[in-house]
Amino acid sequence: MLALLWRSSITGSGTVNAKLVQQLEGEKRHWREVLKRVVAVITFLSERGLPFRGNDEVLGSPHNGNFLGILEVISQFDPFLAEHINKYGQKGRGSTSYLSSTICEDLIKQMGDKIKATIAAEIQQAKYFSVIVDSTPDLSHTDQLTFIFRFVSKEGKIIERFVDFEPIESHTGESLANTVMTLLDSFSLDIANCRGQEYDNASNMSGRYNGLQAHLKKKNPLIHYIPCAAHSLNLVGVNSIEGSCQDASKFFDLMQSLYAFCAGSTHRWNIFFNNANIKLDMTLKSLSSTRWSCRADASKALCGNYAKIREILPSISSDTGEKRDTRSEAAALCSKLGTLEAQFWHCILSRFKVTSESLQKADMELMTAIHLFESLRSWVVSLRDQFDHFETAAKNVPGVCQSYKDELQRVKKRKVFSDESTEHEVTLKGRERYQVETFNVIIDKLVSCLDHRVDA
Template sequence: MMFEFLSEFDPFIAEHIARYGSAGKGVTSYLSFTTCEQFIQLMADSVTKQIVKEAKAAKYYSISVDSTPDSSHTDQLAFILRYVKEDGLPVERFLRFIPNPGHKSEQLAEVVFTTLKSYDLDIANCRGQSYDNASNMSGHYRGLQARILERNPLAVYIPCSAHSLNLVGKHAAESCPEACSFFGLLQYLYIFFTASTHRWEILQEHLSSVPNTLAVKRLSDTRWSAREDACRSLNRNWTQVIEALTKIKENTTEAPGTCKEAEGLLNKIQRLETALMSGLWSTILDRFGAVSKKLQSIGIDVGIVGELYESLIQFVRETRDIFPTFEAAAMEKSVVKDNESKRKGVQARKGSATSSKTQAEVAQENFRINTFYVICDNLVAELMRRKTAYDSFFGKFKFITDLSKTEPSAISQHANNLCSPYSKDLEQECFVDECLHFRSYLINSSAEDTSVLAMSRMIRERGLQSIYLNRVKNYLRSRMGEERLNSLAVLAIESELTKSLDYDELINSFATQRVRRKPL
């Protein structure tokens, strides 16, 4: 069927099918299913051999693994290699999917060691490992990273930067009741409008009047970009969402329960606190989303990760100081102009510092201190804590990126310190001299030093969930075996290497395997 489809665009295949397609027994056509599978396997093996060859030429490499259930409910572990090519650019290569690896750290460690051994890659040359923050992966004592460190103390563990950023946002979203209520409202809005095609049509009718609108989005526990989309959608279509809910609420033909649901959502959206949360989280998540995309780019290194986290810390600190700006914007959008605590009649205690303040001022201060500041402070604290992991590692290599700006004595000290843990990889005297000579070259030639030690460029994890693991969620996955899955996955993911294959050599290999003439 596949060849028949291709024959519509390829005259050579069309002629071949016309001549041999129904020739009968005894005539070789090479159109059988097994022939196609053999070619796929040969191509995948060639791509894998090229990856292993490059990794061995680079000598040092890092690994990343992550797992997810596929459409047939089989747990699939994606195994990724990362190394630096001769041109100094880091590459990330997919090796294979491994079915049913288990979830215990000892099972995962055995899979890692066995896989590396099967490709003749020495675990002693592994210089980095990067996973998500699950305890079976990142545990300091019994996690996968700890078991690999037992075999190779130089295989330093660096948490996945994108996953860590997701956890930062998750903790902040759960840091106070108002934040939890806001994201619950976003999810409830999506459920309410998508539960009925009639409600969805009403919403779309109101959104169509505004250019570049966004439909309401559902939340996701793992993808914070989904929360960004949901928050941006509400913030941008604030008036249209309220109008749609009002129309449903006032529609006498709607079921009473539906009208009550619409009324409840309307009351929640029209709160001043909701408008404030919408503006704050739209601003924060928009910046977080841009940084998250940058963290998932292939060319990023650990040093840039630290800089991006630092930029977020400064951004959140600046955001913390502009509460009046968010409040003014919320006042313009919200029908209710008072905080809920004022409407409930919250009074300041007599004799306290706030007893002379008006009820509105007390309510405003209560929201600012117990919600706005809590969210911002939680974000800063989590970002700083997770940034420490990247700074502590990159600090060993940072001097190499600033050779022209560093004094010779400091360079010698840093170089000697770096040689201590990597004594088998670096010759101390030669390395120190090379750093000093290179500094002189940079100063004399006015060249911009963009060099980063290979190790800092090897250790980084892109979002495995979105790039590799989503491929096994396809319904076609349940219709093929594990061997075919791995072959097609390698060919598709490493398409650049697939296109560069020597197909004449593949045809010769195929002919050698299929030859039926036996020497006597």
């Protein structure tokens, strides 16, 4: 009874306490509305991976970053936020405004912890999971371990969740294993429920005795190691170039040299690609050193512009208005340009790119990945009987020389000594030489590498 009387006395209209309560509730509503707008801006920037901070934190400055900049834009159409910024903005350290970088970072951390807790709950509900780990340096040259969990939801869908970047100092398998165990403990996940681990083919990750996968298997023998399928396919391409024949390496060096020659000058770039209607994907591309399948874009651009490049390079080499180095480089590139390699590699790289994109899908299953590798292998084997097709397509390109380069060169005669046989050595030339020593070698190397990765 006394409690009711006391409550009615402090909440009654006209009392001092009632005014204080109303003022307190008004303050709560005000800061809640501010937080709604601040959280909305943080969510917007985070979803799109945009930077928050600028060169300064001064309201009204064009260099104050995306966070304050977006709030200022919203305030132009939101009287409440405009009044808040005018009243509380730029008051300095010690005053509450919810606009500083300190509160922004605090909210980001709280939102991140909430997301991690939600992901951990999903994994715990699924019980069994797999881990995908890879290390990569950031712009500050700090090496970070990327953690991704893969599991099956209660609806039966395959789900991949990125959870964290963890800075590392040591790349040994044991150190990486300790880092993985620490992360699992922070998510309250039991290593006994882990059923799979997927990494690249580096020895510190995939090593059978001292790699990360070996150390985790000691803790749980049921954790099966599966090499990253997309990375394995990338290694197939890299090894096929490095370990096959010089002609294969020279072709990719030529593509990079062509791009460097055209991109090294806006004047030369306009000469080759001065058509305003030309699509961006049809301009020459720089070769990627990490994603071999991305070279399909470079080969596509070369094939699409081959006739034009073949026509322009000789004109640049003979143009007295160009620098001597430019004329020499254009002449050298023109002499190395062969359309047969371009047609052949474009066909292979296009198929590799499609396979690589399929292997990187989040819902990719192990058996599907194996079938993709086997299908790619069968397709590559079938190319061995299509040399005539590639040769015909290459010769049909306007302006292409109809003869092979070595057919136009004089054959060097080697002196025969008295203790040597007088029988002539068998030497291949022209079409036969290219088919046997380049075309077939590349096919055989690709098949060999694909077999090795499928077995793994």
